[in-house]
Amino acid sequence: MAQNPMRDDPTPPPALARTSAARIAVNVDGVAHLDEVEPRLLLVHYLRDRLGRTGTPIGCDTGNCGACTVDLDGMSVKSCQVLAVQADGRRVTTIQGLAGPDGAWHPLQRAFHEQHALQCGYCTPGMIMAARDLLKDNPDPTPEEVRDALEGNLCRCTGYQNIVRAVLAAAAELRREGAPEPRGKAAGAPRASGQEAPA
Amino acid sequence: MxxxxxxxxxxxxxxxxxxxxxxxxxxxxxxxxxxxxxxxxxxxxxxxxxxxxLGAVDALRGIRQDGAQLVIGAMTTHHEVVHDPLVRAHAGLLARAAATVADPAVRHRGTLGGSLAHADPAGDLPAVCLALDATMVVLGPQGFRTVPAAEFFVDYLQTALRPDELLTEIRIPAMDGWGFHYEKFQRVAQAWAVVGVAAAVRPAQDGRGIAEARIGLVNMGARPMRAHLTETALTGADGSEEAIGRAATLAAEGTHPPTDLSGSAEYREHLARVLTQRAVLAAAGTA
CATH class of the missing domain: 3.30.43.10 (Uridine Diphospho-n-acetylenolpyruvylglucosamine Reductase, domain 2)
Structure with a gap:
């Protein structure tokens, strides 16, 4: 099993004596935040209500649907199943932190658009964050592995087919981008879109 | 909410x-x-x-080998258990079952110690640790004590842990040479088990028969349990499909499964027998 360099053991956050209002330091999408929160505040409410990062939706509110999936220190988590205090000293990446500095979409965002991998779009942020987590460990997944990785994310519109296609297309693009020196000089070659679709 | x-x-x-x-x-x-x-x-x-x-208690994380035992810190996540080479080599049943817990995001956060201390009878890992004869290491104001898995799970969501005690480590005897399998029946992909069966089989010297078997049952009562009658029937059995099938008919004896929206008690008893047969057959085939 390849080790993921982003998944080094995180350093533990500082100790906290018993408190009813905790001071937390959280980096969200590259911006450091210092806040005082009630211990019962859920991470998803912190992101949406305190920071205004409403790109992460609340779906089922019971930990089942995965719509609120974000990245916490390199691991996908359901942000309705994490307290904001548990993110103290940690780094959160949401769907809003994926685009490049120039606003260019992440390959997964582009692939979901190009493959028509959404209809209502409510599950999309969670789907993309869960797929991103898969591709960190497994850059060349099979359709079956994509389905397994997305088992915690529910979509009620698409029937999943185009979501799987989109993840496979994005994986292909990320592999090309990550390739040290593509053989035969692929510059200008058309971006893969439908070719990676499952049979 | x-x-x-x-x-x-x-x-x-x-x-x-x-x-x-x-x-x-x-x-x-x-x-x-x-x-x-x-x-x-x-x-x-x-x-x-x-x-x-316990998120900042680093000492509770990690997996190490101590003689013939595997020692897993209570705060080790399911994700870490699934991918750990020591667990895969010496407690493959645990790695296999942990990989079926909920979904990847939940496995990134959920911990082995947490799932054992929570002791949900529909949880996968309590029954697995029972089948593996794990030992719980517990720290309280008076110091450490150990509790065998057979005495740890007391009742529905209740363990032998006292309110001022902490589960710190889970010690699992290395089961090299055993075959194992985890069969889980669930309504949808990430749902709790309607019934689950964890099987570990030690093959006989001749390579075909069964010397010893351990069966853990998920969601067949208020707490995880062993299918002792099936285990006894499998001891020294010849390993044929018929022998395993006969032993599996005893799997629901002495259980008290719940009736709920996912199925009646009678349905669960049926599942226990069928899943036990499948799990033992697969375990005997992988030894």
Whole structure:
């Protein structure tokens, strides 16, 4: 099993004596935040209500649907199943932190658009964050592995087919981008879109 | 849904955690990965006055070998258990079952110790640790004590842990040379098991028969249990499909499965027999 360099053991956050209002330091999408929160505040409410990062939706509110999936220190988590205090000293990446500095979409965002991998779009942020987590460990997944990785994310519109296609297309693009020196000089070659679709 | 208010403490050592728990009394609750506790708090099924978060206690994480035992820190996540080479080599049943817990995001947060201390009878890992004859290492104000898995699970969501005690380690005897399998029947991909069966089989010297078998049952009563009659019937059995099938018909004896929206008690008894046959057949085939 390849080790993921982003998944080094995180350093533990500082100790906290018993408190009813905790001071937390959280980096969200590259911006450091210092806040005082009630211990019962859920991470998803912190992101949406305190920071205004409403790109992460609340779906089922019971930990089942995965719509609120974000990245916490390199691991996908359901942000309705994490307290904001548990993110103290940690780094959160949401769907809003994926685009490049120039606003260019992440390959997964582009692939979901190009493959028509959404209809209502409510599950999309969670789907993309869960797929991103898969591709960190497994850059060349099979359709079956994509389905397994997305088992915690529910979509009620698409029937999943185009979501799987989109993840496979994005994986292909990320592999090309990550390739040290593509053989035969692929510059200008058309971006893969439908070719990676499952049979 | 928002939990009721509670205080929060985040100790950095097990000693500090035990001290905080002792000071707070029975109204405190330990927070491990939170994947069972947070839904309970949000549904307001529980109203602790204090959450003691173990997230900063580094000593509770990690997996090591100690002689013929595998020692797993209570705060080790399912994700870590699934991918750990020591677990895969010496306790493959645990790795296999942990890979079926909920979904990847939950496995990133949920911990082995948390799932054992929570002791949901529909949880995968209590029955697995029971089948593996694991030992729980527990720290309290008077120091450490050990509790065999057979005595750890007391009743529905109840363990031998006292309110001021902490589960720190799970010790699992290495089962090299055993075959194993985990069969889980669930309604949809990430759902809890309707019934699950964990099987470990030690092959006889001749390579075909069964010397010894251990069967753990998920969701067949208020706590995880072993299918002792099936285990006895398999001891010295010839390993044929007929022999395993006969032994599996005893798998539901002595169980008290619930009736709920996922199925009746009778249906669960049927599942236990069928899944036991499948699990033992697969386990005997992988030894």
């Amino acid at each position: 928002i939990p009721a208010t509670f205080d929060y403490a985040r100790p950095q050592s097990t000693d500090e955690a035990v001290r905080v728990l002792a000071e707070a009394g029975p109204e405190a609750k330990v927070l491990a990965g939170g994947q069972s506790l947070l839904p309970i708090l949000r549904l307001r099924l529980s109203f602790p006055e204090l959450l003691v978060d």
